Amino acid sequence: MPELPEVEVTKQGIAPFLEGKIIDKIVVHQPQLRWIVPDDVQLACQHKINSVTRRAKYLFINTDVGALVMHLGMSGKMRVVDSNLPRKKHDHIEIELQTGKKLVFNDARRFGSCLWQSPTQPPLKILRSLGPEPLTDEFDENVLFRRSRGKLSPVKTFIMSNEVVVGVGNIYANESLFLSGIDPRRAAGKVSLKRYKLLTENIKQVLAKAIEQGGTTLKDFAQADGNPGYFAQHLLVYGRAGDECEVCQSPIRSVVIGQRNTFYCVKCQK
DNA sequence: ATTGACTCCTGATGGC
DNA sequence: TGCCATCAGGAGTCAA
Numbered sequence: 001m002p003e004l005p006e007v008e009v010t011k012q013g014i015a016p017f018l019e020g021k022i023i024d025k026i027v028v029h030q031p032q033l034r035w036i037v038p039d040d041v042q043l044a045c046q047h048k049i050n051s052v053t054r055r056a057k058y059l060f061i062n063t064d065v066g067a068l069v070m071h072l073g074m075s076g077k078m079r080v081v082d083s084n085l086p087r088k089k090h091d092h093i094e095i096e097l098q099t100g101k102k103l104v105f106n107d108a109r110r111f112g113s114c115l116w117q118s119p120t121q122p123p124l125k126i127l128r129s130l131g132p133e134p135l136t137d138e139f140d141e142n143v144l145f146r147r148s149r150g151k152l153s154p155v156k157t158f159i160m161s162n163e164v165v166v167g168v169g170n171i172y173a174n175e176s177l178f179l180s181g182i183d184p185r186r187a188a189g190k191v192s193l194k195r196y197k198l199l200t201e202n203i204k205q206v207l208a209k210a211i212e213q214g215g216t217t218l219k220d221f222a223q224a225d226g227n228p229g230y231f232a233q234h235l236l237v238y239g240r241a242g243d244e245c246e247v248c249q250s251p252i253r254s255v256v257i258g259q260r261n262t263f264y265c266v267k268c269q270k
Numbered sequence: 271a272t273t274g275a276c277t278c279c280t281g282a283t284g285g286c
Numbered sequence: 287t288g289c290c291a292t293c294a295g296g297a298g299t300c301a302a
Contacts, residue, residue: 002296034278034297057296074295075280090280109279111296126298153273162297170295259275261294 002072004134004167005207007057009214010078014103015052017080018061022048022098030092033110034073035126040116044068044095056130056166061095066118068095069127073111079104131165134203139165141197148188148196157258158188159203168203171238172210174263176202178237183269184262185255237263 002010023045028038047063054060059078061068072078083102087094093105093114105112117124132138147164148155158164160173168176177184179202182195191199236246241254241263250267 032279071296073279073297107279108281109295111278151272157273160296258273259295 003169005210011054018049025096027094035113069115071113075109076107076112141200144196145193151189152187155188156184174238
């Protein structure tokens with residue numbers, strides 16, 4: 001269930017082991033992932049990794065000849081271990097480095113991806129219509145306000161849409177709407193600029209806080225089962241149907257919005 | 271143009 | 287204890 005913070009922490013965790021290192025070999029054990037072109041991926045072999053970057057929930061392993069574009073899907077995990085360590089269940093891709101270490105992509109549910117972006121080709125289709133990064137200044141209340149005018153769809157669906165802003169998944173959408181006192185079912189076009197300002201701030205804050213907490217687990221990437229996990233984050237509404245709201249003690253209710261489980265406080269959120 | 275249903279997959283969970 | 291059935295969920299695809 002990696003959301004943006006988990007992907008960012010993964011990036012920070014693996015980058016020191018990869019940057020400046022040469023890829024020796026890429027072994028794809030399981031090509032039945034969401035998207036993968038195993039032959040293209042091989043183009044990275046024998047090239048130096050210049051950097052590891054992130055855009056939305058995609059991780060880029062950049063070389064002079066192109067980039068491996070990886071997505072963790074629902075259950076994807078990365079870890080860096082000694083090359084001679086045996087594979088574990090659901091280890092689908094192994095990227096071996098000349099340093100004697102390897103980056104292992106493990107993904108039980110196989111919603112993850114590994115694509116190749118050549119610098120001479122147009123951007124991959126999946127990268128073309130991405131909205132602003134939530135933690136940059138490009139993402140502000142004006143973006144949400146302008147793009148939402150006239151929209152009848154729920155504000156929760158709206159902020160989870162990648163064309164509006166990237167990286168706000170189900171958990172943090174629920175949490176940031178709670179912190180902003182906005183009913184997730186409210187039509188996106190009926191939310192005021194003032195409330196979008198609050199929502200924008202809360203989205204930034206909740207994501208930044210999760211990244212910060214994840215930073216304390218960075219060392220795990222060098223261990224046998226690298227696991228950024230969900231850290232120990234305290235969730236106020238997500239997964240708490242029937243519990244009392246910590247602010248007003250009213251019950252937390254759950255409903256389905258856009259095929260996604262949604263949690264909100266009946267009293268705090270209007 | 272928008273919106274909603276459906277799809278991929280496995281592990282966790284609950285009922286019996 | 288085991289055996290279903292159900293559900294979760296990112297994000298693209300397809301149909302309405």
